[in-house]
Amino acid sequence: ESLAFPEFPADDREGGARQGAAGADQVAVRVSMSQQAEPENQAVTRSGAPPAAAGGMADDLLAVAALLLMTVATGESRLSGVALSHEMTVAIAAARAFDATVTVVPDGLVVSGLGTGVLLEPTQSIDVTGAPLTTALMIGLVSSHEVAVTVIGAEAKALATLFLPIGLQIEDQGEGGVSVQGSRTPPPARWNVGAGDPVKTLAILMSALNTPGLTLIEQEGEARLPIARLFQRFGAGFSVEAGAQGKFTLRMTGRRPLTAASIDLIAFSSDDLRRSVFEPPRR
16 A cells, blocks of 8 residues: 555544644654754764764754664664764764664764664653654654654654554653654555655655565655665665656665664765765765
């Protein structure tokens, strides 16, 4: 069944996922509009390199995605060229809550991951207030892992409703808190994503990492972020096919072992300005 974000089928657990998805669309708009540069952000870069644009949506989104991939990859990964914005600070706290080891070093971050399909249940709630990018990607990751997580943040519940059709359970905790319980065997699905919506695309891909079988994302237009190369760098079963009328199909075969990788976001992003983001990685 095709699962389109704005038109999920009704779900009695949350009074109808259709209404929740509409609320999530409004959240997505606020996500796009709210990511502004913060001059006070501390930049963590490789020696001698200019810092990444602190607080920019694209920079934060790629950095958070890379960190979460490192969290579920086997071995020790390194992330450099990253700004320690509020989004990244929250993402680091979330990774540590799942029991990954994240160390801040002079040239970036060193992450000892847990392995594919492994997220340990946090002993405390995760406060994601003011970090909607991290919230969306983290909930996507949790949706396909059988763990319960209490998330504190005004937008968490609306973003979580996106994954009700694949078995994510949601329980309102009051005072801005929501408990989410991932599914042991989420069904592979076909999703529809509109043009220019990388947050939703990445959230679905995070979910697809541990979803058995083939997940398909029908996307309007080519992504403007190096999403394909990012997932392929860790060995994910991810590919992209160009279709007619500017449409692309993203394919993810879930539950493939992810391996540690070193990512320099400055070089990674700069290189993609010179070529298609869907071009296969260089050998």
